[in-house]
Amino acid sequence: MKKIQILIIEDNDDIRESTAEILELANYDVLQANNGREGVELANKNLPDLILCDIMMPELDGYGVLYLLNKNPQTAATPFIFLTAKAERLDMRKGMEMGADDYLTKPFDDVELLNAIESRLNKKDKQHQFYSQSLDRLSNLFNGTSGLQELEKMIAARKVRAIKKKQIVYYEGDPASGVYLVINGKVKTFKLSEDGRELLTGMYSHEEYFGITSILLSAPYAETAEAMEDSTVCMLPKDMMDDLLSRYPDVARQFIHIISNNLQDKEEQLLQLAYHSVRKRMAEVLIRLCKQEAEGEELVLRVSRDNLAAMAGMATETVSRILSDFKEEGIIERKGSQIVILDQNKLKQMKN
Numbered sequence: 001m002k003k004i005q006i007l008i009i010e011d012n013d014d015i016r017e018s019t020a021e022i023l024e025l026a027n028y029d030v031l032q033a034n035n036g037r038e039g040v041e042l043a044n045k046n047l048p049d050l051i052l053c054d055i056m057m058p059e060l061d062g063y064g065v066l067y068l069l070n071k072n073p074q075t076a077a078t079p080f081i082f083l084t085a086k087a088e089r090l091d092m093r094k095g096m097e098m099g100a101d102d103y104l105t106k107p108f109d110d111v112e113l114l115n116a117i118e119s120r121l122n123k124k125d126k127q128h129q130f131y132s133q134s135l136d137r138l139s140n141l142f143n144g145t146s147g148l149q150e151l152e153k154m155i156a157a158r159k160v161r162a163i164k165k166k167q168i169v170y171y172e173g174d175p176a177s178g179v180y181l182v183i184n185g186k187v188k189t190f191k192l193s194e195d196g197r198e199l200l201t202g203m204y205s206h207e208e209y210f211g212i213t214s215i216l217l218s219a220p221y222a223e224t225a226e227a228m229e230d231s232t233v234c235m236l237p238k239d240m241m242d243d244l245l246s247r248y249p250d251v252a253r254q255f256i257h258i259i260s261n262n263l264q265d266k267e268e269q270l271l272q273l274a275y276h277s278v279r280k281r282m283a284e285v286l287i288r289l290c291k292q293e294a295e296g297e298e299l300v301l302r303v304s305r306d307n308l309a310a311m312a313g314m315a316t317e318t319v320s321r322i323l324s325d326f327k328e329e330g331i332i333e334r335k336g337s338q339i340v341i342l343d344q345n346k347l348k349q350m351k352n
Contacts, residue, residue, distance in 0.1 A: 003029040004121065007048040009039030009065060010083060011057045015106065019052065022110045023117075036060025040068050043075050050079045050120060052104075066100060079120040083108075101162055123162065123232065162232050163187075169225035169233065176214035176221055178237040182206060185231020189223040190310055200310035203228070212255050215241050228307065276352050281312045282322045283350035286332070290341055299341035 006028050010016035013034070020030045031046060033039035037059045043051060051069070055062035062082055069075040082103040101120050104112060163169060169180065169187060180187070182204050189202040189210060201223050204210045214221045215238055245252040276284065285308060289301050308323075309316045323339070326332045331347060333340040341347070 003027065004050070005029040005031065005046065005048040006117065007031040007033065007039065007043055007046070007051045009033045009036060009051065009053040009057070009062070011035055011054060015054075015083070019113065022113060026114055028117075036062065036065045039065055043069055043078070044072060047074055048078065050081070050117060052081050052083055052117075054083045056085075079123075081116055081120060161235065162230070163227045165227055165229050167227050169227065170211070170221050172221055172224045174221050176211065176219065176238055178211065178235045179209055179215050179241055180211050180225070181234045181236065182208050182210070183232040183234055185233075186228040187225055187231055187233065188228050188307065188310075189225045191223050198306070198310040199313060200307065203311075209255075209258060212259055216245075216252075216255070216259070229302065278312070278314055278318055279322055279325070280350050280352045281314065282308070282319065282326075283347040285311045286339070286341065287344070287347050290344060290347075299344070300335075301339040301341065302337065303339065304337065 006023055008016050008019055008023075008030060010019070010032075011034050016032055016034065020032055023030045031042050031048060033042050036053075036057045039051075039053065040060065042048075043065075053062045053065050060068075066080060069078065069080070079101050082100050083106055084103050085106050101123075102116055104116055163185075170177070172191060184206055187204045187210060188200055189204075190198045190200045192198055202210060210225060211221065245255070286301065288311075289303060290299055305316045305319045305323075308319045312319065323332065323334065327334055329346070331341075331343050333342055
């Protein structure tokens, strides 16, 4: 069996050589580069399975390395881990937005290094499993359309991006860079009122798209997207989507169908905010969350009070009071930050 090959791009000889020694002991095949330019050349020539890259380097820094590798289709999906000093951690959002998968803060020990590498390689394997499992769903969505094969190729060629809980995917007003597909986890979209209150406009989980409207309108993102839990997403770039939608109107119609369903959900949410009591609104929110749970699983909702408040359009104090009432009535049970649904029928029959 061919060994997994890892490329280390690091200008500090001691760090590079000690890291290489650890990886070789772990039975990895290791390539080394002492600057960014040499690292890009080695990556393009050898196509390693994973890349470790320092940020601050002569000739070409880590951001430049990542940018150039992302432009090459053969290296764009290669797992990429930044090596960063503690003082550079504030700059990591830039790296993650550019497509880095993870980062290690120097100095790191051998366990941290090997765990990070194994985690990224495992996630890459899960990405391939996701494609094989979800393309059947895509086939149903785009059944009979000539654009299906092109969309499948586009998704399969993209790198899966890991985002931590509460990490921002994009901000309201940012230029629309593409459409996002949730691989696993949950992502919410929300808008902020003038007084800083949050109104949740959407919640997306496994195999759901977000950011579509801005691409179709060629407008900046109209809301902020944030991970509700540790998640992975796949970004389909705007230029690729524009080309696909212009060449395959049938695919465009299907995305419009997705948007139409989202609009219906938002209209229903507005009606609830306008006419339902706070108890009824909270019951409706919990029912919506139940529908997103996989069929057959225990109905345990992992959602914060703040997110419940944003979905229901009420204060967090009101959320706490209503949940306490629901608990006393035997409708739910609380387990720390989790909500266990005991009686869905009572939620559905909640009087207004």
